[in-house]
Amino acid sequence: MTYLPAKTRYDAMTYNRCGRSGLRLPAISLGLWHNFGGVDTLENARAMIFRAFDLGITHFDLANNYGPPPGSAEETFGKILAQDLSRYRDELIISTKAGYWMWPGPYGEWGSRKYLIASLDQSLKRMGLEYVDIFYSHRPDPNTPLEETMMALDFAVRSGRALYAGISSYTPEQTQAAARILRALGTPCLIHQPAYSMFNRWVEDGLLNVLDDEGIGCIVFSPLAQGVLTDKYLQGIPEDSRAGKSHGFLRPEQVTDEKLDKVRTLREIAQARGQTMAQLALTWVLRRKTVTSALVGASKVRQIEDSVGALAHLDFSQEELDAIEAILRA
Numbered sequence: 070m071t072y073l074p075a076k077t078r079y080d081a082m083t084y085n086r087c088g089r090s091g092l093r094l095p096a097i098s099l100g101l102w103h104n105f106g107g108v109d110t111l112e113n114a115r116a117m118i119f120r121a122f123d124l125g126i127t128h129f130d131l132a133n134n135y136g137p138p139p140g141s142a143e144e145t146f147g148k149i150l151a152q153d154l155s156r157y158r159d160e161l162i163i164s165t166k167a168g169y170w171m172w173p174g175p176y177g178e179w180g181s182r183k184y185l186i187a188s189l190d191q192s193l194k195r196m197g198l199e200y201v202d203i204f205y206s207h208r209p210d211p212n213t214p215l216e217e218t219m220m221a222l223d224f225a226v227r228s229g230r231a232l233y234a235g236i237s238s239y240t241p242e243q244t245q246a247a248a249r250i251l252r253a254l255g256t257p258c259l260i261h262q263p264a265y266s267m268f269n270r271w272v273e274d275g276l277l278n279v280l281d282d283e284g285i286g287c288i289v290f291s292p293l294a295q296g297v298l299t300d301k302y303l304q305g306i307p308e309d310s311r312a313g314k315s316h317g318f319l320r321p322e323q324v325t326d327e328k329l330d331k332v333r334t335l336r337e338i339a340q341a342r343g344q345t346m347a348q349l350a351l352t353w354v355l356r357r358k359t360v361t362s363a364l365v366g367a368s369k370v371r372q373i374e375d376s377v378g379a380l381a382h383l384d385f386s387q388e389e390l391d392a393i394e395a396i397l398r399a
C-alpha cells in the first residue's frame with residue numbers, strides 16, 4: 070500500500086528555531102537508535118515513521134552504528150525512504166553521525182577526517198541519499214586535534230554531503246572551541262546533541278549557557294531516560310521493553326528502586342496536570358528555551374502519539390517546578 074501523508078501534518082506540531090540559524094526543528098524529533106535495526110520488524114518501523122511524519126515530526130535522527138547490527142537502522146530508513154518518502158525529501162531533516170566504533174582497524178571510530186568522511190559516504194549509501202541535513206561528530210576525540218575533526222565537518226558541508234554541522238556530547242569548553250573553529254571555517258555549528266532528562270542534568274552545568282551565547286541549537290537525547298521516565302517499569306521489567314531485551318542499551322540494573330520511587334511521585338504531578346509520566350518528562354526538558362527539540366525513541370506507534378501529546382500542555386507553574394525539583398533532589 071502506498072503511504073500518503075496526512076494533510077493535517079503541519080497543523081499541531083510546534084517548530085522551534087535551532088539556535089540562531091534559519092532552520093526550525095519540531096519540538097519532538099524521532100531517533101532510530103533502537104527498534105529500527107535488522108533484528109526488528111520493518112512493518113513496525115514503517116508504521117512508526119509514517120505516524121511520526123503524520124504528526125508533524127519532520128526530523129529523523131540516525132547514526133552510522135544504529136542497529137543492531139551496526140548500519141542496519143540506516144538501511145531500514147533507506148528502504149522506507151525509497152519506497153514511500155522520497156517524494157517528501159524536502160520536508161525532512163535527516164541527520165547521521167560518526168564517532169563510535171563502526172569497523173575494525175585504526176580508521177573505524179573517533180574523530181579523524183579519514184574516518185568521518187568515509188563513514189558519511191557509507192551512511193549516504195545505506196540510506197540512498199545524496200546528502201544528509203545534519204552531520205555530527207558523535208563524540209569528542211581526545212587524541213585527534215579538534216581542528217581536524219571540525220575541518221572534516223566543514224568539508225562534509227562544503228562537498229555537499231551535508232547541509233549543516235553538529236556535535237554531540239562535547240563539554241562546554243570543547244563546544245566553545247569547536248564553535249570558534251567552525252565559525253572561522255565558515256560553517257557555523259548548527260546544533261549540539263547532549264543527553265538531558267530529569268535523571269541526567271549535566272547540561273545545566275554550563276553547556277546550555279554556552280549554547281545560548283554561541284547561538285547553537287540543542288536537541289536533547291534520551292529525555293525519557295531510555296524509558297525509565299515512563300510508567301512502564303513500575304510493575305517490573307516487561308519482556309518487550311528495552312531493559313527486557315538482550316540487545317537493549319538499558320540494562321535491568323539501571324532501573325533502580327530509587328529511580329522508580331521518584332517516577333511514582335512525579336507521576337502524581339503528571340496526573341494533576343492531565344499528562345502521562347512520559348509527557349511530563351518531555352515537557353520538563355522543553356521548559357528550557359535553549360532546548361530546540363526533545364529527541365525521543367519509540368518501539369510502538371502509540372508511544373510517539375503519547376510523546377507528541379506533551380506539546381498540548383507546555384507551561385509550568387512555579388509550584389509545579391518547585392515540587393519536581395524537590396523530588397529530583399531528594
Ligand SMILES: NC(=O)c1ccc[n+]([C@@H]2O[C@H](COP(=O)([O-])OP(=O)(O)OC[C@H]3O[C@@H](n4cnc5c(N)ncnc54)[C@H](OP(=O)(O)O)[C@@H]3O)[C@@H](O)[C@H]2O)c1
Nearest residue numbers: 100101102290291293294295296299310311365366368372
Ligand atoms: N548522540 C548520542 O550519543 C545519542 C545517544 C543516545 C541516543 N541518541 C539519540 O536519541 C534518540 C532517543 O534516545 P532514546 O531512545 O534513549 O530516548 P528516550 O525517549 O529516552 O527512550 C525511548 C524509549 O522509551 C520508551 N518510550 C518512549 N516513549 C514512551 C511512552 N510514551 N511511553 C512509554 N514508553 C515510552 C521506549 O522503550 P521500549 O523499547 O522499552 O518500549 C523507547 O524506545 C535515539 O534514537 C538517538 O537518535 C543519541
